[in-house]
Amino acid sequence: MAKNKDNLKSESKHLQRFHYTIDQAIEKPFNWQQMWRLLQFLKPYSKTYLPGAVLAMMVSTAIRLAIPILIGKVAFDVAIANKDTTLLTYLVIGIAILYGISFVANTFRIKWVNILGQNVIYDLRQKLFSHVQRLSHRFFDSRSAGSILVRILNDINSLQELFTNGIINLLMDLLMLSGILVILFVLSPPLALAVIIIIPLMFLISTTLRRKIRRSWQVVRLHQSRMNSHLNEGIQGMRITQSFSQEKENAEFFDGVNTGFFQSFRDAAKKSAMFRPLVDICDAAGTIILISYGAYLILNDTITVGTFVSFAFFLGMFWEPISRLGQMYNQLLMAMASSERIFEFLDERPNVAEKTNAYNIDEMHGEIEFDEVEFSYNKDRIALKKLSIHINAGETIALVGHTGSGKSTIANLISRFYDPTSGAVKIDGRDLRDVTIDSLRQKISVVLQDTFIFSGTIMENIRFGRPTATDEEVIDAAKVVGADDFIQRLADGYQTEVEERGNILSAGERQLLSFARALLANPSIIILDEATASIDTESEVKIQKALKRLLKGRTSIIIAHRLSTIREADKIFVLEQGEILEQGNHQSLIQQRGKYYELVKSQFTMLEAM
Template identity: 40%
Template sequence: MARNKFDVDENLESPFDIRHFRRAMIYIKRKKKPMIIAFILSALSAAIALSAPLIIQHVVDVTIPSKEKLALLGWSLLMLLTIVVSVILATIRSRIMTSVGQDIIFDIRTDLFAHLQQLPFKYYDDRPQGKILIRVVNYVNSVSDVLSNGIINFILEIVNLIFIAAFMFAVDVRLSFVILAGLPVFFGIMLLIKTRQRRAWQAVSNKSSNLNAYMQESITGIGVTQIFSREQQNAGIFTRLAGNFRKEWMRAVSYNMLIPFSVDNLSTIVTALIFLVGLLTLDPVDATLGVILAMSSYAARFWQPILNLSNLYNSFINAVAYLERIFETLDEPVTVSDIPGARELPSVQGRVTFDNVTFAYDPGLNILENISFDVKPGESIALVGPTGAGKTTVVNLISRFYDLTRGRILIDGQDISEITLKSLRSQMGIMLQDSFIFSGTILDNIRYGKLDATEEEVIAAAKAVCADDFIREFDQGYLTEVNERGSKLSQGQRQLISFARTLLADPRILILDEATSSIDAKTERLLQKGLNELLKGRTSFIIAHRLSTVKNCDRIMYVSNKGIAESGSHEELIARQGLYHRLYTAQKMEA
């Protein structure tokens, strides 16, 4: 998938082959029983409908010349009955397959979402969110009909062709070969355009993905767009991307339209040839008017399944492009996962050890190199240093959001790569720099990491982080509904709610990444009182830009040059007059 670019087409890492479609059959097999019933109903409906030309032939050649009015009425009622029964059976079949199609959508989408939940941070770091979303929503919708109705209809149309051919040859062999004469021309056209058609729909998939990615990015960043008056430029980018999509869509549709255009014209030509050959060259005794009418009717019916099969082929070509994207996502390796035989991490004391740790987001570009340190249970550690030095990386590695390049991280002496992710992360309270608020009530947001928490426990956590006062100012208090990302709240309020959510989980290891960056000085002082109590007995890692917030930590580590450049208490580092001293002095002068 294209890396962090909305205007770069996606290139598949492996070409499509029939094994992808066989893989899709897993979802179809789950609905085998209703699909068999639908096929039987379809076959009955088609067989009943095929009796109509025979009724017409008999009426034209026998009933009308003999002027049997009662018989004519009987045949007319029988004709009407065949139509009604055929429609009823087709309707029942349609309802069954609609349900099957939605079940297939549900299964594929559920598998995709479950897999996305397991993929590591790196997958999301490298990819535009819009290009991920389109696979779960749009692409799954696009393949569902092919994987349900498409399979049934394909088999049914083949059966229809066999039935129609049998009826045709039973009526007149010579005229049947006239009808079949157009097939070589049709197959030649299909072979000529099939490769171009698949590439065209792959291009449509690419442009659709690009457009979706840019829309998602634009909606997320609408505030920045309006601040910098970028509306006109962004509209220009959107117009370009939409224009590219329109261009590729029209090109792909032109290939699709070529097939029904060819079938319609071939059907017309074949029908004309039936009348020409039947009336001018064949013996009138053998080729009666009823026979010619019946054969012209079968000619239209014969080419209709071929048209349907060609449309199914078009749908299959479209679905192939989407299946490739869907299975590419499902095949993304879960690089951070439980190893075979992973152990449950028991209740931890909170000792954290880095043993010669090296880490790189991209091979060969190390962010951290050969870092070693030991943190005692209950010790508070501050990580400071320049932007991009690797402070957040350190705490992300403790939570095993990424796997190490080399070395080990131990918690209470146990290698975190050998324990289950759930038992590891369930004992950690992590507040990242981005305070994400989910749609729902404030109560639900605070309770997000501990669903069985009582309302009293939620309120206690909010009070501890000084969030209770502003929450109660809302008309609905803790039951106030907030939008996705907390758009009704200030940045500081979002951080306080996120902080309460983290603390409610009562973690043994607490990680705070710029937790107070958007809180005013007065609130920060109040918050610090609560934190001093909450940090007791917990191992904590605190990343903060304002050094005044970490002065009281047991140990301060200055992260720089891919490692720990300095380590000690605030007083010890000030006395050394090194990197920390210079940073602290600079901040005091700015204040």
């Protein structure tokens, strides 16, 4: 019982922090500058689809404004008043032709607007994904995959209605309202004033709801992000959930997250739905004013029946764009909430930034130097302390030590996934901060313990290391690392489709594919970060034989807890808490009987105990 109470308290604190984050995110004024920035994505189409859609919109709007005048002032005040059937016939035919033209214009408007909107959404999603790919590892360290997916998919999708209909409809409605107001005052200023007196009241009511609606939709987005993050974790960790029989607890937690999203969406929908009834009330009030005051003006011969009929038509048309503008405002609020989150990512700059005058590495020998390098992931945790290492080109060096000693940090700095807090990392005497990131990483291959296999064929996964490689080169790389044997046993060989993350393959087979992928890239430097941890002894023997041939002439950094894999390294660095305790080859370190000797001894003791 006490444990349950502690869990409830923990969840309560988490929710308090979550709502505090929401409050922090939404206490901002409507940012028109940001909306203008969003509209800049229309620029590439400003000479194609956009002008055509605007022209079609103007044609259909002009026709809609002309027809009530023709019906009221021409049909009633002239043709019917004078019983001129010929004029009435021509008028009917003319109005029918105008409706036909309006139909064609609206067809092209809808077509061009949808093409325009889809292109803008495509460009925006492509830009966001491409930008996220260029961000540094620190960005992904502090965000879940689910929250990133929400912004690339859901937040951008929420802008689709704005770009496919919203913008052109906004222009059309504003043009329609302006035209109606001008025509009403031309027809009868007194009746026009009487009818539109309700507008200030409507504006006052709608602005009162403005902040609440915007707040509600931002809360929806944040709840949705949290739900997607949990879904992503839940699906990826399904094996762990089932292994510990935590399905019920996981479902209960998801129920809480799902309920939060449901309730926030329902609250936002309720507030948004209040716009339409307000418009209907204003419409009813305007109609009552028109009938009562309009009838009075007709009886006093101030206006004609045709003018009254035109007013009736325009009044019906008047509230329709106002209603759409209310919905459009809701759409703008939703777009504003999404665009804030999208531009937050687009404004994110890589912690590892390229200099404007950075140069490409055309040829790399592989000499690596750490010059008084200090690095920390955060202020409270220093990973490397004034580390100085020199690795000759073509050397095979090994990094050993307990978890957290700084081994993987060294590998990350060589690939420039992070920059040192102080000091410099150099390759061939060049500070890595002076060279382009792409040219650096194209000459370095990294193989991790938790290898990632993409959905697709075995051939495509290996070719990921060098997309221009031929089938023969892919097969040769697989043979070198010993992967060809198990691939040939698969039903379709190299054309076998692997499932997401390569789930049809064993851990060792996935690791062999990652070796083949890395070696196909023909790198100058190879980094193996616990790369043999998931491979059985027989496969490891194959790989060790292959690596002897393959690593000749290349600089290689091997990080391993299994010390049997690094016996033949040219130099071994023993790390502890970001500092080098010992260095030398296997034999010399054993003779020193220091930390390395203790690590080797403890591993052999464990093996004997097993």
